[in-house]
Amino acid sequence: MKPGAQSAAANAAIEFDALADDAWLLRLGEVIDDALNARIHALAARLRAQAPAWLRDLVPAYASLAVFFDSRAIDADAVRDWLQARCAQTPEVVDPLASLEARTVEIPVAYGGEFGPDLASGAAELGLSPAALIQRHSDALYTVAMIGFAPGFPYLSGLDPELALPRLATPRTQVAAGSVAIGGAQTGIYPRPGPGGWRLLGRTPLTLFDPSRAQPSLLLPGDRVRLLAIDAAQFARLQAGA
Template identity: 60%
Template sequence: MRLGEDALLLRLGDGIDADTNARVHALAARIDAARPPWLRDLVPAYASLALFVDASACDGDDPLADAEAWLHALPPDDGDPASSQGALHEVPVRYGGEHGPDLDAVAEHAGLSPRQVIELHADGEYRVAMLGFAPGFPYLLGLDPALSMPRLATPRTRVEAGSVGIGGEQAGIYPRPGPGGWRIIGRTEVVLFDPARDPPSLLAPGDRLRFVPTGKLP
């Protein structure tokens, strides 16, 4: 479908689903590898992919029609979408205490000890499904279902930069201070977004991430 005069939205499914998201990133990688001259930007989401079109690079009167024709001619991909591997990042995290004020609540909700929550949270490999909410904020798939917990009924007015949180079935990291309603279980000193860096965001959609516990554990 068309998004205004300079973008297309390719919808591959609905909702939050790891397999659908893997297909989104596989398609984004194929388009980016071919890099048609009209492509200005690719923005993956959970189940869709937005393509922004540079009208000056198109020959016809309808730039979006040119882009649509190019997409229809794109050969099918017979590979496994899940085999597309982004960069792997290790993120050190201090869990609990002042760094993770909601760790005990998550543990009680899950019927686990705080130490077991940390072990489960750090045991898995996460995938950056998309970036959103704030510059550099990663929505992460891969949270153990046992740790799933609803957001706070009343969001905090300030969440510290680097806070590692749980929001429903998702994990995330706050790149800068601001309000937020996710359950905060730890904090990292890794800088996720720096406007002076190229690229500014440390993480990219499709990247993989592992949390590494540091410091004294509860």
């Protein structure tokens, strides 16, 4: 999907693709667009509010929504008919910040140094001081556009377009859990150690994904996110109390 393509996609007709014997994929577009993503989340909320017993799961992405159902309880064509009726009720244009029900989650982030090895080089590429990059990156109100790549990995929309940074030419083989990064026009947080090619600005001491919790993922699609800059001492205290 291409970032930056604008509002025509937010009003596009919905395409239905058979994802599996027990799943439909509803495609609303092919671009990264805040208004389009807001429409995805509005549709997901509408379906959850009216959820019949056969609806098993809803998985929103940037421009599509996967709908999983119990194929033993209902025919796929009947599910499509039900979905098409509900889709027709969804407003074509949705204000990305209009939902009063969305949670706002604060994520503390220690920027730079051992926590964000790409902060200085990223700031230099952008023509900013590291302090200015931290300020502008943490000033934004982000939205969890989708969870993907790894369990609990939030793709955050709302990054200042002027802070976009290309991915590393050679990805790291190991990125620390909690690393906060920029990849192109997006911000994300690595929930667990592993490889990655995004530019690392900082790290949070919070655990983003824990399968032992009732709700394993700290962040959910549609959540609002504020990043709070903290220092190393605060990071250590929060990590010790986790």
